[in-house]
Amino acid sequence: MQKAAGSMDDRRATEGSELGKARVELKGVSKSYGEEWERQEIIKNLSLDIAPGALTVVVGPSGCGKTTLVNLIAGFERPDSGEVLLNGRRITGPAKDRMVVFQETALIPWQTTFQNVVFGPKLRGDMKRKELRKKAEELLKKVGLADFMHKYPLQLSGGMQRRAELARALINQPEIMIMDEPFRGLDAMSRGLMQEFFLRLFEENRRTNLFVTSEIDEAIFLADRLVVLSNRPAQLRVVIDIHLPRPRHYQMLSSPEAYQYKRQAMEILHQEAMRSFKQTGAFRSAVAT
Amino acid sequence: MAGVAQVSHSVARAGSRRSLLRKTFENSEFWRGIVAIIVFLCLWELGARSKQLFGYALPYVGLLPAPSEVAVAWLKVLTKPGYWESWYQSFKRVLLGFAAAQVIGIPFGLMLAVNRYFREIFFPPFEVLRPIPPLAWVPASLIFWPTNEMSIAFVTFLGAFFTIVINVLGGARTIDVRYLRAAQSMGASQWHLFWRIILPGTLPSIFTGAAVGMGITWEVVVAAEMISGGGTQGGGGLGFFIWNSYMGGSLPQIVVGMISIGIAGYLSSTAIRWLGNRVMPWRHLF
Numbered sequence: 001m002q003k004a005a006g007s008m009d010d011r012r013a014t015e016g017s018e019l020g021k022a023r024v025e026l027k028g029v030s031k032s033y034g035e036e037w038e039r040q041e042i043i044k045n046l047s048l049d050i051a052p053g054a055l056t057v058v059v060g061p062s063g064c065g066k067t068t069l070v071n072l073i074a075g076f077e078r079p080d081s082g083e084v085l086l087n088g089r090r091i092t093g094p095a096k097d098r099m100v101v102f103q104e105t106a107l108i109p110w111q112t113t114f115q116n117v118v119f120g121p122k123l124r125g126d127m128k129r130k131e132l133r134k135k136a137e138e139l140l141k142k143v144g145l146a147d148f149m150h151k152y153p154l155q156l157s158g159g160m161q162r163r164a165e166l167a168r169a170l171i172n173q174p175e176i177m178i179m180d181e182p183f184r185g186l187d188a189m190s191r192g193l194m195q196e197f198f199l200r201l202f203e204e205n206r207r208t209n210l211f212v213t214s215e216i217d218e219a220i221f222l223a224d225r226l227v228v229l230s231n232r233p234a235q236l237r238v239v240i241d242i243h244l245p246r247p248r249h250y251q252m253l254s255s256p257e258a259y260q261y262k263r264q265a266m267e268i269l270h271q272e273a274m275r276s277f278k279q280t281g282a283f284r285s286a287v288a289t
Numbered sequence: 290m291a292g293v294a295q296v297s298h299s300v301a302r303a304g305s306r307r308s309l310l311r312k313t314f315e316n317s318e319f320w321r322g323i324v325a326i327i328v329f330l331c332l333w334e335l336g337a338r339s340k341q342l343f344g345y346a347l348p349y350v351g352l353l354p355a356p357s358e359v360a361v362a363w364l365k366v367l368t369k370p371g372y373w374e375s376w377y378q379s380f381k382r383v384l385l386g387f388a389a390a391q392v393i394g395i396p397f398g399l400m401l402a403v404n405r406y407f408r409e410i411f412f413p414p415f416e417v418l419r420p421i422p423p424l425a426w427v428p429a430s431l432i433f434w435p436t437n438e439m440s441i442a443f444v445t446f447l448g449a450f451f452t453i454v455i456n457v458l459g460g461a462r463t464i465d466v467r468y469l470r471a472a473q474s475m476g477a478s479q480w481h482l483f484w485r486i487i488l489p490g491t492l493p494s495i496f497t498g499a500a501v502g503m504g505i506t507w508e509v510v511v512a513a514e515m516i517s518g519g520g521t522q523g524g525g526g527l528g529f530f531i532w533n534s535y536m537g538g539s540l541p542q543i544v545v546g547m548i549s550i551g552i553a554g555y556l557s558s559t560a561i562r563w564l565g566n567r568v569m570p571w572r573h574l575f
Contacts, residue, residue, distance in 0.1 A: 076470050094473040106467035110489040110571045120475030123485075152571040172475055 020207035022087050022097065022175030024050040024073055029082035030233075031068055042068045044233035045082070050176070055202055055209040057219040059265065060229030061272050066212045067103070069234065070180045073210065074100045086175065096120060099169035101182040105161040107153035113140065113164045114149040120172045139167040143197075159190040166201065176208040183218070192250060195221060203247050216269065220244075220261050221253055228268050231276040237268050330356045354541040359548070362541035372530065375546075379514070379526040380553065382438075383506045386445025390502060394450050395495060398457025403487065415454065423448040423509045427516050441513045441526075448509035449502030456501070460494020461487055493572065496565040500558055507554045527553065 026048040032041045042065040050056045050073075060066050071077040072084050075094040084091045086098070107116050117136045121127045127135065140146050143163035145156075153161055162182055169177060182198075183191045195218060202209055202222075213219050219226055226240040242261055244252050252258055313319050337355035339347045354362075366372045401408045401415075423444050430440040468486050477485065514528030525533065531546035566573050 074470070074474060076473075094470065096474060096476050098474065100471065100474055102467045102471065106465070106471045108468055108471070108486065110492075110569070119472070119485075123472075123478075123481050124476045154571065 019173060020175060020205065021052040022208050023052045024176055024208070024210070025085045025088075026069075026072075027083050027085070029072060029079045029084060031065075031072060031077070031079050041233035043072070043079075044235050046229075046234060046236055047082075048227060048236060050208065050210055051225065052208050053206040054224040055211060055222055056225045056227060057211045057213060057223035058227045058229060059213055059216060059219045059269065060234060061231050061269060061276060062214050064229050064232050064272075065234035066214075066229065067180055069229075070100060070178055070210075070212055073176075074098050074178055096124070096172045097175040098178060099172055099174035099176075100178045100180060101162070101165050101169055103181045103184050105153060105158075105165060107161055107165055107168070109153050112150050112152055113145055113156065116153065116164060117168045117171055119168065136167075136171060139171055140164075143167045157190070158186045159194055162186070162194055163197065166198070170201075174207070176210060179209065179211040181213055182211075183213075191218075196250065198222070199246075199248055216262060216265055217253060219265070220258055221248065221250065226261070226265060228265055231272040237272070238264075240264060354544055358541045359544045362539070363545045363548075366542065366545055375525060375527045375530040376549065376553065379510055379528065379550075382441050382445055382510050382514075382526065383503075383553075383557065385442050386447075386510070387449050387499075387503060387506050389442070389446045390449035390453050390506075391499065394453035394498075394502075395457055398454040399461055399487070399491065401454070401458045402461030402491075403483070415451075419451045419455070423505070424512050424516075427513055431517060437517050441510065441517060444513045445506050445510045448505040452502045452505060453495075453498040456494045456498030457491055460491040460497075464490040492569050496561065496569070499561050499565075503557045503561055504554065507550060507557070511550060 026046055029043055029046045029048075030041070031043040032039050034040050046069070058066055058069065068077070072079055073091065075091050075098065078092075091098075107113075108119065111119065114136060117140060118132055121132050121135075137146065137149070140149055143166055145160060145164055145167065148156060148160060148164075153164065156164060165182070179198075183194050186194060199222060211219075211222055220242060221244075223242045226242055228237045228240070229235065230237045240261060244255070244257060333353070334355050334357060335342070336347050337353050337358075339345070397411075401412055426444050426447055427440070430443045431437070434440040434443055464487060468490065469482060472482055472486050510526065511528035511531070514526040515532045527546055527550050530549075531543055534540075534542035534546060
């Protein structure tokens with residue numbers, strides 16, 4: 001595991017400044033919600049390094065503060081203490097260098113797929129019209145939506161919506177892609193297909209990626225590094241480097257290595273889940289009845 | 290050249306109009322509607338004539354003028370300019386009040402939704418005024434406004450205004466925060482957020498408010514016309530037309546006025562629906 005971290009450091013040194021290879025660091029980040037008397041601590045003293053050019057997957061029990069973590073990195077929210085750095089600079093708000101693919105879909109319903117994809121560059125005016133059109137068509141072709149360009153999001157299937165959203169994020173050439181349980185709500189079949197599709201995209205140019213999920217199989221299948229968070233308030237429990245070869249295939253999930261990783265992660269997740277169960281008293285009452 | 294282009298353009302339009310007509314006639318929904326209305330009229334006719342047919346009158350229904358009588362009264366009235374003047378007057382008042390309510394209500398509702406201070410200042414008085422029924426405003430506005438016409442327009446305006454504002458406010462406040470965040474990530478300014486996300490996201494509620502508001506406007510205008518006498522120079526409107534028929538003891542003519550209002554209201558809400566479908570193509574895809 002140590003060795004792998006070392007090799008990742010080498011890569012970081014050589015490619016750190018390249019486009020789409022940003023490094024995100026969280027240093028002692030805490031975040032709470034609510035007024036003083038009912039303050040809920042969501043994230044507690046979390047330090048995390050999201051390596052450039054790697055796919056970091058965050059897993060944790062549901063409701064542990066994963067989405068808050070996403071919001072902090074995306075800049076939708078500020079930490080109460082600690083800092084979030086992008087390439088060493090403090091993050092102060094949302095910007096196009098950090099694109100988020102949201103839970104369910106956040107395609108704008110009153111815009112066609114094409115309009116959704118060109119939304120960002122068009123607002124900013126940082127591409128010529130013809131160039132933008134070409135680029136958008138290219139991307140839509142890549143995600144297999146060339147024939148659905150002029151459909152509205154509601155006319156697309158769940159998997160198509162996610163792919164359109166990927167295209168919308170990629171056209172902005174983000175430094176880091178942030179995926180907040182992007183495949184949640186898809187049926188098992190399209191979920192598997194989307195995972196493989198997403199991996200192909202990632203393996204093509206290895207953009208820095210933060211992928212948040214509550215599915216352990218999905219996490220191991222995708223990850224270079226697996227970050228396991230504790231129950232709320234979210235703290236770092238363990239970082240597991242996943243050494244499955246790339247390009248990956250779903251058969252690898254049934255390999256003994258994958259099984260080992262899964263056991264390791266499940267152990268911790270189970271502990272955390274039990275802890276939250278006991279905290280809420282659900283376990284005791286379930287046993288009592 | 291321009292002439293040719295124009296001709297071919299109008300030909301194309303005529304073509305689409307014809308296909309629209311054909312579509313309507315081939316639509317079973319359309320025919321079910323027609324049959325339902327005919328059956329309803331037949332039952333009404335039977336009910337109204339029950340005394341002649343069966344020797345005893347059906348309760349209530351037997352007192353109504355039969356549709357045939359109404360039709361006769363209607364035909365008589367159709368040629369009188371006073372009847373059409375009533376249509377014109379009522380429509381004018383409704384559209385005036387309705388348009389004013391839209392023009393003031395939509396920006397007001399959006400401001401309430403977007404700006405916290407604006408909401409904190411204007412929402413409480415708005416909420417106190419809102420439960421007052423528009424008709425309760427009639428006496429005060431008759432005194433306040435210099436002409437009858439203005440007081441009717443004002444009361445009609447109130448009828449639609451509150452509904453529109455509440456709908457716009459609710460619609461704008463329930464826009465999914467993820468759309469706003471996604472747009473912000475892509476570099477949208479406050480200006481962009483408003484025009485690209487908040488306004489289109491509120492459109493469905495704006496049209497809901499408009500449809501409901503239009504209904505209330507017709508209710509209010511008719512009542513206001515009855516109360517105020519609807520102006521002096523024969524410009525009484527459909528409400529006053531009914532009132533007048535009542536005073537003159539012409540039962541069929543009362544029903545003529547009622548159905549006229551029904552048709553007028555139907556035309557108005559059809560226009561709003563049509564416009565809504567044009568403006569929001571993403572909503573009617575299936």
